[in-house]
Amino acid sequence: MGTPNFANTARPTISGADRLASHGQITRAIMPMLADRDWQNAGLSPRWVSRIAVINATLFIASEAATDDRIVEQLDIALFDRHDVTGTFHQLMSYSYDAAVNDERDPSMSKPLTVAGASALIDLLGKLEFKGSRSHVEEANVAAAKAANTPAAPAEVPAGRYAIDTEDGAINETAFYKVDHGKGRWAGRVFVSRMVGGHDDIAVKDPKARATILAKIAADPEAASLRFGREIGVCGRCGITLTNDESRARGIGPECAKKGW
Secondary structure, rough: OOOOOOOOOOOOOOOOHEOOOOOOHHHHHHHHHHHHEEEOOOOOOHHHHHHHHHHHHHHHHHHHHHHHHHHHHHHOOOOOOOHHHHHHHHHHHHHHHHHHHHHHHHHHHHHOHHHHHHHHHHHHHHHOOEEOOOOOHHHHHHHHHHHOOOOOOOOOOEEEEEEOOOOOOOOOEEEEEEEEEEHHHHOOEEEEEEEEEEEEEOOOOHHHHHHHHHHHHHHHHHHHHHHHHHHHOOOOOOOOOOOHHHHHOOOOOHHHHHHOO
16 A cells, blocks of 8 residues: 555545544444454455455554554654544545555445444444354354253243242252343343342352243242242332331332332
8 A cells, every 4th residue: 555645635524424434433432342343253245344354454553653653753644633543544544545546446445434334334343243252153053052951931020039939958948039131232131140148149040040940930920029028128129128017017118019010
């Protein structure tokens, strides 16, 4: 590509709907996502991979140029703020694009990154696996194996705290559990933790054990929640300590009781 010289080149600007990607899009979203998402092995089309690779490499050079005066001098980027990663990135992309056009090569890989283009890239990267995680094929195989050997989890177990009977031979007759529903990237998943000695973060990781516990709770979640409240003195729905005699006897606070089941 040669050494760019911007002595007589104005900073690229695009107005209206095609304005260049913002500083926030680039530094707060695209850069960290390129670093931790496995875009190289996600099965994207070759053109997408090439486009992302060019953006990634250019951002690396721009980042170095913005923090190292020697690189700035070598690139002869005289018209920028030397600490402006975004401006340097756009200028380098512009140079690469012009060079490709002049050399009659495909310039689409280094075309200017607009607000709309950055938004599409962020959406794409957000759907990809993190680096080091299992491949989609591996995840599918693991999920299939688990499904073949794991009892189906009950359809409805509200988030909350529950007390249920233990199995024969257990040290205690009653076991206490906390059920949480995942949010964000964990949406749709149900997490179960056993409560022992005031701690509620002992995760039940075995799928079969988790499914068995959830099945017991699902048989009568209201009864299991009220039992928790009476045994522990804490509302099974909201986790607030029960101090009222009537609430302690019922196993649920007055506000949660109004909501019903």
